[in-house]
Amino acid sequence: MASARQFELAKESELRVEVASDAPLRLRLLSGTAEIFGTELPPGNWISAPPHSKIAVFTWNGATIELDGISEVEYVADETPMVSYVNVHAILDARRGRAKSSQASGTDSSQGPRVIVVGPTDSGKSSLCKMLLSWACKLGWKPTYVDLDIGQGSITIPGCIAATPVEMPIDVMEGIPLEMPIVYFYGHTTPSANGDLYKVLVKELAGTLERQFSGNAEAKAAGMVINTMGWVEGLGYELLLHAIDTFKCDVVLVLGQEKLCSMLKDVLKSKPNVDVVKLHKSGGVVLRNQRVRQKTRSLRIREYFYGLSNDLSPHSNIVNFTDISVYRIGGGPQAPRSALPIGAEPVADPTRLVAVNINRDLLHLVLAVSYAKEADQIISSGP
Template sequence: MTDAKPKDSSEQEFKLEPDTELRFEVENPDNKSEKVVLELKSGNAEIFGTELVKDKPYFFWSGAKVAVFTWHGCTLELKGKTDVAYVAKETPMVMYLNVHAALEEERKKSEAEGKRGPIAMIVGPTDVGKSTLCKILLNYAVRATRRPIFVDLDVGQGQISVPGTIGALLVERPSGVDEGFSQLAPLVYHYGNNNPGANTALYNTVVTSLGEVTMDRMRSNKKANHSGAIINTCGWVKGDGYHQILHIAQAFEADVILVLDQERLYNELVRDMPDSVRTLFLPKSGGVVERTSKSRIDSRDARVREYFYGTKTNLYPHSFDVKFSDVRIYKIGAPSLPDSCMPLGMKAEDNMTKLVQVTPGMSVLNHLLAVSFATGVEEDVIRTNVAGFVCVTEVDMDRQTMTVLSPQPRPLPQTLLLLSEIQFMDSH
């Protein structure tokens, strides 16, 4: 029997039957420091594929949307104020486990035949649980002793780095319940906008580069090569967004495409993808809710704050002055011109991947700057991955300096910086 027994106004106990999940949300914008504590009292349970430890407290703050699933039944205790908390009997977790089992069979086959493991893309409109399904499949793979590569192409949220980037990460252990996957040595490329449609030529270029490097790294790491990759994509699925999905599938040589919650997209992909690519339709979880524009902005802001200050473990970023004369700042993409105004043989989209020098000044205040590994513009800057990010917190025009927030102390590892449209107001 599933029931909730309130002990007091802020403490509840839930007894879950097998194959059910407890869903709860923490939404208190007036008190960001207010937390909810979850404990597993008996049985077994997991959050997005990460197993819970019995009697260990797990903390969740404002904005958290959590689903605790049990295969065999369990007792859970919740302390603190939740907006909603209920037990759901209808859940797609069994289907998601079947997908993992099918991918695992492909991994075993790749080991036996000495071939590359499965590359699975997850696609669908916004707010259908793509990131959550990625996390579940990656966690199950790691629990099966695999070392898959997580590829995040969603520039709107940025799970591997900050929003406005795409990246790849070798996953060697399950994600933390409240901290996500370990961020050691990620491969990150600068895009500079939270909208994949702002510069489709640039987006496709960096996706191609990330695909090439990811495939090379898989070939050089036997364990990762057999484990394959899980790819998270943006929620833009119509028009140019659909063409981006086709481009991603080609760039990463996808074997499997998992379509969440949109039959039209599923049927289009079945029609357009080669027979060698399997396309599967999956339902979204009933606990997935549509986010407001404000919650998306808050989520992006929180992701940048985490980059500099950490989540559970406090990080202490550095702040120092940089002379205008010591750095070169560029943005990617010049204003678009009609084809009739372009030089002979040049297309308008070539302008969208052009480097344009930016004069340091008030226009860069509160913007993120990507520190490129490129040493000069004579290199292919766009196809070069980045070392990390700094944020411009002050600009002094008299002294010709800008103050930057940086994860590491001065000096900057490179002096070629790329301007991002992502902004962050440092309130620390």
């Protein structure tokens, strides 16, 4: 759909738009108030929508929105789960307030809420995280955003787990701020490649954040919002429970799956301080096939190096192969079955460092540069 057009939004309704692949699309607020994933729209100013994105312009009290450009889909929805989302935000805000009061009184219960958002693929987890972060920032909090979704990656590139403080409502165009990220490079887009390594990196990231919180009372009271993968069965479910335990989460928000919510309530019932809450997913959530997800992943990698608007130029530096060492974590040669006890299976050390020969097989692969001074410190140092 092209050319400028206006949409009248009633109270508690939203305009849902799927942005076309490479065509520009702008929008602006003509009257009333509205927000995109918790970030308010400035009145009268044009906002550019990122290509390939899906956005929802929500209004609490009514608004008039103008679109200019090409979109694949656009429609107004009157039924949304936003009231339940903002109710969750209000409860989290109260917990942050109690944590801050506890700090002032010198008591031990000064930890803010640690919220983990879980659910199957394409259930709106990332969008809900953005809302909770932006709403918290509007009230003066500075929560920490943790992204454990290695398949897509909203802080850096896919294949990483990362965390970053969020101090202002998230910019519609720029996305998650990248001024102070903590990043651990996993190197694959699925945890099935090395589930044990994924657990090790999650534990490293959690430990780093704990040390930061111990010296930053403000960040500790603001707490965390944790995004997760959409794989919620088998190994994915095991890693989900590991993340809940490792980050000491006290609020589990389950989007769009009754079975997962029931399973988590059952397994976490021994932890009375953990609340499991089921939320409805937005009707604007669109299921993406494997081809679309792969394309989105490639765009995220390109955006990391070239910028959202192709305004960055990657820095090139030529080094001799003799000056660098390349390692793969996990894998490596296994003992033959004949050398193992009867009935035993060969097992590779999931965190073993294996030197990689530098050859043409490394072309078009993304490698992480480690700050480790010794090879055995690579995992704990991060990229």
